[in-house]
Amino acid sequence: MLSRFLVAVAAMVAVVAASNVLVQFPVDFTLGAVHIGDILTWGAFTYPIAFLVTDLSNRAFGPQKARLVVVAGFCVAVVLSIWLATPRIAIASGTAFLVAQLLDVSIFHRLRDGAWWHAPMFSSLVSSALDTVIFFSLAMAPAFAGIDAAFGMEDSSLAFPAPLLGVGAEVELWQSLALGDFLVKLVMAVLMLAPYKSVRDLVLRRLPATA
Template identity: 40%
Template structure:
């Protein structure tokens, strides 16, 4: 059983988590503009930053509940959209554009921001739904974060790259977005399974000791 937080504590936690979501989304939308090659295949730096958001979401649902997860998404999505556009326009493709970058509408950056908005909402709601159902049915702590991350990342990645780069103004990304999206998804899964799922278990145990008072073994066994 979890120890209930006060209303003030719950709201403070949701606002803190909302801020984390906004920062991760804005950073990832900038990093996705920077393609790299790994073992001869194309991906982006965003593949290494965005899995953080699934870690934050799953911990939110586990500790504060499904309602807190959904509220975090609702609070974060519009500020994240605005910040993604501002940051992306000012530092397009890794180069500082100055204030001139914010004058007028940057179609390339606006498309990325809108694609991120749609993909974020779809991916996070999928992640929350799957995670909440599995954590209630499975005794093993790793099942819910692992499977929700697989499905949430799939929905998010497919929606984002199709909306952002298919027949878009960037010739390279328009030509390679399917390859990049596939590698991006595989990279996210590899990073998530190797780093973020184990990290989820460690952070969950710490939070349970600090906030919930369940103890390490009991908390992890409950998922």
Template identity: 50%
Template structure:
């Protein structure tokens, strides 16, 4: 377990930072949390490559527990329009994180024997896509209002041009697409630190 501590601490730090920074807007479609959360996939992939599937899953579960704690704290903090974390956001966040990260672990493991970049890139792209779909659907889609009838998210369903320039879609779709685009870009950028960190850790274990 000691060898996993850096990964667990890194995952916990990313989850905590993302829960805080998601409250800070960045432009019209994003929050600062969109730039920190994707690093969770980097941590998972590094742990998977160096220590294996079981280790990666333990780090994911640790991150999930930290996320649940953050969500609970957020439900107790009142913002201008109520709790800063609603039940739907908490459910979407937890379900998206756990599903996407465990899927990332599974995809990575299936591809680990290929070229070094295939497993981290493919697993992150798949995991990020699932994460975005689950979170924004559960948290903001009007079709799932039954999850929290007392929470008015009609603002997220306002019909607006996609990212300000495309066809008319619900606002939450633009938010999801912007978030997903950042995840995809960071998946490519993260290949550099992935290669460097894995090389260093592997050398230390040799």
């Protein structure tokens, strides 16, 4: 049991570390008139895997130990964000991760006895929405620009106008980035159902008492 728990912690740490690195690299791809790199980074594709790790930990070990896995990921997220980004990004990243993942644990636990896909799907969707709102509000919206100023740094808000997702009406750039990020999370939540089902079946066979 301990070895499997440590594997879950290591997986969460790996996902958080990879996402904090990959968020610095825009997706270098153009679709028609839209340059995807203007609205997405590679980190948007790896971060949703954290919800998969949380859900599988919840299924295997129960909500209490799943929260410990989340806290381990939170600690890594804060350290890496402080090292790789501004204080404002570090605060936004850590806050969004911790609140969203803990919400995911609670929703999953409430739905765990329903159809196999209900718990991972709905917990990930609701938590992803909250994660996006918290992160982009704290990290890029002008309302929280004072966070950077408190540390003697320039405003890192992205409030200048840009087409929504590169093609729509003009909105503040951070709003377009937030929408693009959330749409990717929606897609990834669906794609993660297949690996969740495969690993879940293995967990149920080996740990029937905690399923």
